[in-house]
Amino acid sequence: MQVNLKNVTKKFNDFKAVNNFTLTFEEGELICLLGPSGCGKSTLLNMISGIIPVTEGKIFFDDRDVTNLAPQHREIGLVFQNYALYPHMSVLENISFPLEIKKVEKKEREALAVEMAKLVKVDTLLDRKPAELSGGQQQRVAIARALIKKPKILLLDEPLSNLDARLRLEMREEIRRIQQETKVTTIFVTHDQEEAMSISDKIVLMKDGVLMQVDKPQVLYDNPLKEFVSTFLGNPPINTIKGNYNNGFFEYNNQKIKLNYHTNEEITLAIRPEAIDFDEENYDFKAVIKERFKIGKEELLMLQFNDLLLRTYATDELNKNVGDEIGLKLKNKGVFIFDNKGDRK
Amino acid sequence: MSRQQFSLNNKIEPILYLSPFFFGLIIWTLYPFINVLLISFKENYNLLTGSYKNLGLGNYIYVLNNLKFLNALRNTGIYVIFTVPISTFLALIFANLLNQKLKGIALFQTAYFLPLVTSATAIGLVWKLMFNTNFGAINQILSYLNISPIHWLDYPKNNIYTLIIFGVWNILPFTIILLLSGLQNINPLYYTVAKLDGASDFKIFRRITIPLLSPTIGLVLIINTISTSKVYSELFPIFSGRPGIADNLYTVVYYIYDLFYVKWDLGKAAAASVILFLILFALTLSQLQIQKKWKHY
Amino acid sequence: MVFPFFYMITTALKTPQELTAFPPVWIPKNIFNLENFKLALKEAPFLIYFLNSVIVTICCVVITGFTTIVAAFAFSRLKFFGRDLIFSLLLSLMMVPFEMLIITNFQTMVRLKLTNTLIALIIPFTSSIFYTYILRNFFLSIPDSLYYSARIDGASNWKYLWRIMVPIAKPSLFTIMLLNAINCWNSFVWTMLVINNDNFRTLPLGIYKFSSEGGADFELIMAGSTLIVLPMIILFLFARKYIVSGVSRGGLKG
Numbered sequence: 001m002q003v004n005l006k007n008v009t010k011k012f013n014d015f016k017a018v019n020n021f022t023l024t025f026e027e028g029e030l031i032c033l034l035g036p037s038g039c040g041k042s043t044l045l046n047m048i049s050g051i052i053p054v055t056e057g058k059i060f061f062d063d064r065d066v067t068n069l070a071p072q073h074r075e076i077g078l079v080f081q082n083y084a085l086y087p088h089m090s091v092l093e094n095i096s097f098p099l100e101i102k103k104v105e106k107k108e109r110e111a112l113a114v115e116m117a118k119l120v121k122v123d124t125l126l127d128r129k130p131a132e133l134s135g136g137q138q139q140r141v142a143i144a145r146a147l148i149k150k151p152k153i154l155l156l157d158e159p160l161s162n163l164d165a166r167l168r169l170e171m172r173e174e175i176r177r178i179q180q181e182t183k184v185t186t187i188f189v190t191h192d193q194e195e196a197m198s199i200s201d202k203i204v205l206m207k208d209g210v211l212m213q214v215d216k217p218q219v220l221y222d223n224p225l226k227e228f229v230s231t232f233l234g235n236p237p238i239n240t241i242k243g244n245y246n247n248g249f250f251e252y253n254n255q256k257i258k259l260n261y262h263t264n265e266e267i268t269l270a271i272r273p274e275a276i277d278f279d280e281e282n283y284d285f286k287a288v289i290k291e292r293f294k295i296g297k298e299e300l301l302m303l304q305f306n307d308l309l310l311r312t313y314a315t316d317e318l319n320k321n322v323g324d325e326i327g328l329k330l331k332n333k334g335v336f337i338f339d340n341k342g343d344r345k
Numbered sequence: 346m347s348r349q350q351f352s353l354n355n356k357i358e359p360i361l362y363l364s365p366f367f368f369g370l371i372i373w374t375l376y377p378f379i380n381v382l383l384i385s386f387k388e389n390y391n392l393l394t395g396s397y398k399n400l401g402l403g404n405y406i407y408v409l410n411n412l413k414f415l416n417a418l419r420n421t422g423i424y425v426i427f428t429v430p431i432s433t434f435l436a437l438i439f440a441n442l443l444n445q446k447l448k449g450i451a452l453f454q455t456a457y458f459l460p461l462v463t464s465a466t467a468i469g470l471v472w473k474l475m476f477n478t479n480f481g482a483i484n485q486i487l488s489y490l491n492i493s494p495i496h497w498l499d500y501p502k503n504n505i506y507t508l509i510i511f512g513v514w515n516i517l518p519f520t521i522i523l524l525l526s527g528l529q530n531i532n533p534l535y536y537t538v539a540k541l542d543g544a545s546d547f548k549i550f551r552r553i554t555i556p557l558l559s560p561t562i563g564l565v566l567i568i569n570t571i572s573t574s575k576v577y578s579e580l581f582p583i584f585s586g587r588p589g590i591a592d593n594l595y596t597v598v599y600y601i602y603d604l605f606y607v608k609w610d611l612g613k614a615a616a617a618s619v620i621l622f623l624i625l626f627a628l629t630l631s632q633l634q635i636q637k638k639w640k641h642y
Numbered sequence: 643m644v645f646p647f648f649y650m651i652t653t654a655l656k657t658p659q660e661l662t663a664f665p666p667v668w669i670p671k672n673i674f675n676l677e678n679f680k681l682a683l684k685e686a687p688f689l690i691y692f693l694n695s696v697i698v699t700i701c702c703v704v705i706t707g708f709t710t711i712v713a714a715f716a717f718s719r720l721k722f723f724g725r726d727l728i729f730s731l732l733l734s735l736m737m738v739p740f741e742m743l744i745i746t747n748f749q750t751m752v753r754l755k756l757t758n759t760l761i762a763l764i765i766p767f768t769s770s771i772f773y774t775y776i777l778r779n780f781f782l783s784i785p786d787s788l789y790y791s792a793r794i795d796g797a798s799n800w801k802y803l804w805r806i807m808v809p810i811a812k813p814s815l816f817t818i819m820l821l822n823a824i825n826c827w828n829s830f831v832w833t834m835l836v837i838n839n840d841n842f843r844t845l846p847l848g849i850y851k852f853s854s855e856g857g858a859d860f861e862l863i864m865a866g867s868t869l870i871v872l873p874m875i876i877l878f879l880f881a882r883k884y885i886v887s888g889v890s891r892g893g894l895k896g
């Protein structure tokens with residue numbers, strides 16, 4: 001099912017938690033709502049689920065206006081951060097509970113529950129109580145319970161943040177797999193950019209209740225339209241330098257970087273770590289090597305540029321040591337210029 | 346979260362859920378409370394017709410000048426003044442012993458919980474037998490110590506002591522429970538440190554346990570004062586429903602019941618009960634005050 | 643502290659001679675002497691008292707349980723105007739002693755012509771602010787997400803309450819019901835006021851009347867007392883955990 005948001009706004013008293021969102025989520029996509037905590041992503045999810053009413057604007061599922069529809073009639077499945085499994089029921093009872101409410105016959109609903117359990121791989125744990133399961137298993141059960149009604153949309157609210165690092169990697173692959181097997185439109189809230197980048201078809205990046213950019217993960221990374229988007233995505237993070245452009249040179253504290261730009265004004269230069277080349281002859285600027293770190297197969301280089309530290313990657317041929325000055329050249333890809341409002345130029 | 350979420354029948358639903366509860370509450374708590382306040386001002390109130398002579402403070406003036414009431418206040422006061430400190434002191438000793446992590450805690454727990462879960466009337470009758478001058482257990486035990494039999498029940502002057510002993514036994518369990526939970530909230534590290542410093546057990550008790558337990562003790566004193574001020578049903582098994590063998594042991598609540606159930610003088614009974622309520626109210630307020638302090642402790 | 647219990651049971655097994663003997667007899671010779679129990683049952687209708695006590699206790703626990711559950715649910719889960727204000731007013735109403743209410747409640751019973759019925763022993767105690775308070779606090783500790791999950795699964799408030807909340811709250815609920823049962827079983831003053839017909843006496847009133855009216859022998863009274871006390875002791879032994887946690891919160895005779 002397609003989800004359409006039309007000028008959706010949520011106010012808590014005077015505070016705008018979600019500010020004027022107009023968006024479309026296509027059927028069968030896995031969409032991540034991404035942003036720092038307090039950016040309104042969970043509020044947006046809860047408006048889609050119907051738990052929180054909308055202050056202004058409308059929500060459509062396909063062509064149907066669901067703005068004032070109670071959550072139980074929206075044909076959605078919802079998975080909470082703490083899983084919200086019923087502690088007194090077994091795994092089987094938990095998964096089949098939504099059908100029990102619908103008064104589906106016991107045999108039929110249990111058969112369906114077993115099928116769901118197989119999908120999420122908990123079919124060997126059917127008689128256990130939630131307290132006897134690991135966090136990852138509880139998460140699987142919660143997803144099975146959300147899916148058993150064959151919802152048109154699956155909503156997941158920070159589903160991985162209660163898991164430890166290894167399980168988190170495993171479960172995000174699982175969520176991706178389950179989503180692809182069921183083809184259910186899935187909306188997923190997270191504050192972890194890596195998580196979002198690795199599994200989603202599309203990312204909705206938000207900040208302070210405002211939509212920053214929506215697109216495929218790679219597009220967001222390669223072509224950020226706002227300074228915030230460029231800094232929020234990417235690890236190690238992007239290098240940003242605030243300074244002035246003057247006739248062919250970007251200036252920071254009187255130190256210059258050769259740059260091709262059109263107007264003389266105050267700008268922010270954002271450079272991805274991988275967008276810096278080493279070139280002793282034809283360089284755009286110079287910096288001093290401050291430190292070298294070996295992290296796995298890559299080597300990270302910290303460069304002193306005026307009073308700033310810039311990050312980049314070393315290459316195998318680089319034969320310079322800490323304390324040496326080197327010439328650097330900016331690539332075309334991965335270098336962005338933003339104006340003082342944070343918009344891309 | 347906002348009010349309009351989920352269903353639209355939200356306005357009626359709380360009423361449906363609350364009505365069974367409020368039905369009983371209004372009839373048996375709210376209405377009687379207000380009614381008693383009203384009746385207390387109605388002089389010569391007639392139980393059957395509901396008629397009365399005039400509104401005023403007459404009932405209060407009568408009660409406060411009534412010798413029987415003043416006597417009842419005095420008796421209740423004596424009872425409270427003896428029962429509460431004695432039981433608190435004893436409970437402090439017991440609670441400390443119980444807090445030593447003895448084996449067989451279940452057995453001890455059963456022992457001091459029994460009086461709480463069993464009928465005070467039935468056990469009161471046991472006490473009546475125990476207080477029997479000729480063959481009661483207490484005088485029998487005293488006889489081993491060559492103490493001649495004490496007339497617990499049939500000599501009026503002794504009645505108050507009899508009642509106090511029974512009263513102490515009655516509230517001891519609950520007092521122990523409260524003090525024990527207070528003791529268990531004290532961080533055992535304090536004791537370890539004090540022992541390392543070479544403090545004696547008595548010193549530890551006096552300088553660490555008592556100060557840290559003082560909020561609990563304060564609370565216990567007030568809670569027990571409130572409950573013992575209402576001394577009444579204890580009189581029934583021991584003195585066969587009379588306030589002491591020669592009607593010499595009127596308590597405040599007994600006075601209220603006497604006015605209302607025997608003399609059918611509801612106005613005065615109501616006035617007396619309002620006076621009791623005001624006394625208890627003041628005590629409760631100070632209890633809340635202590636509890637507030639406790640939280641900041 | 644257990645001495646009265648020991649003394650009660652041993653006396654109930656003593657012969658009249660053993661009770662008054664000097665030097666005193668602490669343990670009766672024949673500890674299986676059930677004569678006193680037989681005699682007591684013959685002299686007073688303890689079985690009727692017992693039955694009355696059972697009926698009153700069960701009705702009290704079931705009805706109070708119901709009103710408490712639904713009210714605690716409304717005060718914890720439903721939203722309505724002035725909810726928390728109303729609740730704190732209720733809490734302050736707990737300060738009013740029952741001794742003060744009894745005057746009007748007795749009048750009401752007379753007007754409803756309910757004196758000398760078992761109903762009179764049940765209905766005044768069907769709404770408990772204290773139990774509602776305990777249960778509400780427990781309900782508040784159940785995470786919101788459970789509620790939203792169930793609602794999205796299509797469960798109504800009613801269904802959610804009985805299918806999810808009540809099963810989760812079982813230990814708290816059990817505690818409340820046990821306290822209530824103990825209080826009902828031992829209730830004496832109110833019973834004495836509204837019942838003066840032998841057929842509707844409960845055990846505590848029955849034993850009291852037996853001791854004060856008949857001038858009955860002490861061994862028999864002790865046998866009767868044992869009959870009242872024993873069920874509660876057994877109950878305590880079986881549900882110690884729940885009763886202990888309940889009483890520690892100030893729920894009994896406090």
